[in-house]
Amino acid sequence: MTAKAKPSHTFVAVAAGLAALALAAPSARAAAVTWMINEDYQQRDARDATDFHMFLAGDVGARITGGGTTGVTNPFADPKVAIGKTMIGNTQVTFSGSNKIAMDPKANRHFGVYGSGAKPAVRLKAWSYATSPFLQPVPVANLGFSYSPSTDTMTVSVQNLSDDQIAASDVGFLVFSSEQPIEALNRTSLPPSSFNPISFLDHQYGVGDQASFTLTGILPTDFVVAYATLQFAGLSLANGYGDGTAGEWAQVSAASQAVPEPGLWAQMVLGFLVLGLAVRRRRRLVGLALLSGLALAAQPAAAWERGNHAGDWTKGGTIKVAVDTPPGDAAQQAAYLEAVAEAMAEWNDAQKPFGGLKLVLTTDPNPDVRVRWANKAAEWGSVAPGKGPVVLTQEADDGLNARGVTRSLKHEFGHVEGLGHSAASALMKADAYSSTPGQAPSAADLNSADPFIGPTADDLAGKKALWGTVEKLSKSTASSTTSFGGGLWHYDYVLQALAGYTDPVTRFTLDLPHGTQLGDLANFLLPQGWAVQFFSGDVTRSGPEKFLDDEASSPSLLSFYALSSSFGLQPGQLDEFGFASLLSPTMTRAFTNSPSYDSDESQVSAPGIPEPATWALMVLGVGLAGAALRRNSRRSPSGEAVRAAD
Ligand SMILES: [Zn+2]
DSSP states (O other), X not given: OEEOOSSOOOSTHHHHHHHHHHHSOOOOOOOOOOEEEEEEEEEOXXXXXXXXXXXXXXXXXXXXXXXXSSTTTXXXXXXXXXEEEOTTSOEXXXXXXXXXXXXXXXXXXXXXXXXXXXXXXXXXXXXXXXXXXXOEEOOOEEEEEEEETTTTEEEEEEEEOSSSOEEEEEEXXXXXXXXXXXXXXXXXXXXXXGSEEOGGGOSEEOTTOEEEEEEOSOOTTOEXXXXXXXXXXXXXXXXXXXXSEEXXXXXXXXXXXXXXXHHHHTTOOOOOOOSOOOOOOXXXXXXXXXXXXXXXXXXXXXXXXXXXXXXXXXXXXXXXXXXXXXXXXXXXXXXXXXXXXXXXXXXXXXXXXXXXXXXXXXXXXXXXXXXXXXXXXXXXXEEOSOOSSEEEXXXXXXXXXXXXXXXXXXXXXXXXXXXXXXXXXXXXXXXXXXXSTTSOOOHHHHHOOSOOOOSOHXXXXXXXXXXOOOOOOEEEOTTOEEEEETXXXXXXXXXXXXXXXXXXXXXXXXXXXXXXXXXXXXXXXXXXXXXXXXXXXXXXXXXXXXXXXXXXXXXXXXXXXXXXGGGSBOTTOEEEEEEEESSOEEEEEEEEEOSSOBOOXXXXXXXXXXXXXXXXXXXXXXXXXXXXXXXXXXXXXXXXXXXXXO
């Protein structure tokens, strides 16, 4: 819950919020078309629809350069499009015309806009109706794009946002070296069959399911056009498989998402990679060389509070959120619905790395969560402890503006997902947003024109505390081996970065049993551009090296790391790491990290406590090597770095 401050909730910040909106200047990019949102929706309400709305994240109205007024992009007769700013600073695009559109869950209504700069995220799509002004969300699906200029990869994702099962087919893409005119990209002139198919995405998706594919060799000057055909396969609309075909497509410029380095593109070869391409790079042996000691700050992990609903949900599950008709006029209602969508986006963004939960808007009469509106309630927001459905009550008056409602809802949805109050979270601490620590926030605090708190590290920590790591994005493959020869055990690890990363794997770490020392290890085998660190003593994930390990603090660690991200393992890439030791193998854990994602742990053989047999061998045959190794072995109790000599 968010308690209300006793004395001072006022209506101060409404004007301030509007001033901030006016200050948010539009991007000054050229007006070239670099993205297009062109989607099909179904009118599923018994009431005739008078308008269709898209809410785009951010103030992007000035970057919208077309769409919405032709038969292709607006199914209303005498089509019109209006672009405005919402009360919380997003952009609302309203499609309308001289007629109304009746319910037909099998007919697709085609809406589109296009513009310049980076493609904005679509926060909410909604119809408005003749007999009730309350917008009804009509989620279907999203195509999303993310471009990494450091790796020249673009990831295109498709997600089922509908209330039904959908089957995706004819998923494909085209890469152009120059921008294509919108007219040349309509579905008549450029049918799905002309796209490069992504066949492994052609299957059935549950509500909320997401899949993505990665295109490599995308130059910052390229334009990527993606297309997906969606068929409703679910039962809730009595749609048989194959009925209600919809589609979505988009053109996005890579450059619109990142500024390129001009010198680099020219020599690059355009190519496509989907999955599993193994690129083995040059590797080298490095000698054992001690560099400076490394201090390690062992901090206790943040304590996370479980909330009432921590046990309610299934990992990976979808939470259907129904919204009661908000009070106020149509604009006010739209603002409240947008606030709910914005708060849901906060948590959906935060959980992406963990596959924890997916919040979706629904008009289902049996939702998991129901959002109710209160006037002059005791608290700004509250979440009832019971289930079936979970009731979230949000103040809709009492001096709160749309930004205040949005901030409160962002906190309350954290409770819905299972988090309690924690001082470790800017969003989930009991006095979140308050300008006076320890006190509940005032309306002015909540109404602030400051930017919203995004999905922050503390959100991630909370989500991870509840759900742990789900996505397995790297692995130490089965070809990792341990062998004995020349008087030493040889440990050879083959690490693979799986598809799905948006960043390269830059660290690969082995847990080692307590007591293992750097001097017990020798003859490191590393990819070019990698180095080794050794840590002795308890290490936690909150230390300066940010080990993203799910487990409790580790005893000793051997960690391979890339000297820069450009040396890291790209998605699909394999590389080899190794060393030798007198110590015999024991099963232990390995894990990786990347800037965005944790990895699943792997069980690997790593040096353990010497067994009698090992000692016997040492005594018999390898005295010299062993002595040389062990002379180095009792060093600093904290971290030591080993780096290639050349
Ligand atoms: Zn709370």
